[in-house]
Amino acid sequence: MTKTAVPQKLSLFPTHVALVPDGNGRWAERNGLPRLAGHQAGIATMHRMLEYISDYPFKYFTLYGFSTENWGRPETEVEGLFDLVEEFINAHVQEIHQKNVRFQHLGRLKELPKGLQAAVNGAIQLTKRNTGMVLSVAFNYGGRAEIIDAVRRLIEEGVEPKKVDEKLFGRYLYTAGLPDVDLMIRTGDEIRLSNFLIWQTAYAENFYSKVLWPDFTREDLDKALVAYSKRKRRFGRVQARQ
Ligand code: IPE
């Protein structure tokens, strides 16, 4: 069965893809709907996305769901979003498990509602021995908060300053065990990182799509992958001669 022609053909394929799904609110506004309806549509796109990506040989896929700054939104939107995500995890956790995906969470879980914490912890437990793709969901995540949390732990553990290098520091981040991001995709026509994986994207390739997240399709994902395959990754070094 030919699932998708694109990944097989590409000369360079990312190992770790990070995604900032943006534009739910604007999509709702354009369709004359409340913002929460935009998030609902965004969750449906996420479900479709999980279908597409299981056809691609990604090893790591990391999603931005809710930032530490998103608490500043109206309470009804924040609570509605939490409910939608909890329902989504509970409804699809078995499906994720059957795909051999390992689910993990990045961020300050304990500040989230108990029901959502239980859904997240249940998904982590159920899928912890899976050997396929690692799906990390950043929820109540902030890149700066992540660095602060790492520094606090380093100090608490009395780590000797001389022992602190980039490798050791990486082990104190929420993303311990994940490789750096290769490709960062953001939808919704905004060209910024918004405090997402600021340490891990130091040398990531960025792809910005104008498409609002609820309208994002497999073809849009393919465009990002094709663009990535054409990039020359040099990591600050001189390009090797062909
Ligand atoms: C992204 O959509 C989803 C979350 C941040 C949870 P937005 O809600 O930011 O949509 P816009 O930017 O207002 O269109």
Ligand code: MG
């Ligand atoms: Mg936005």
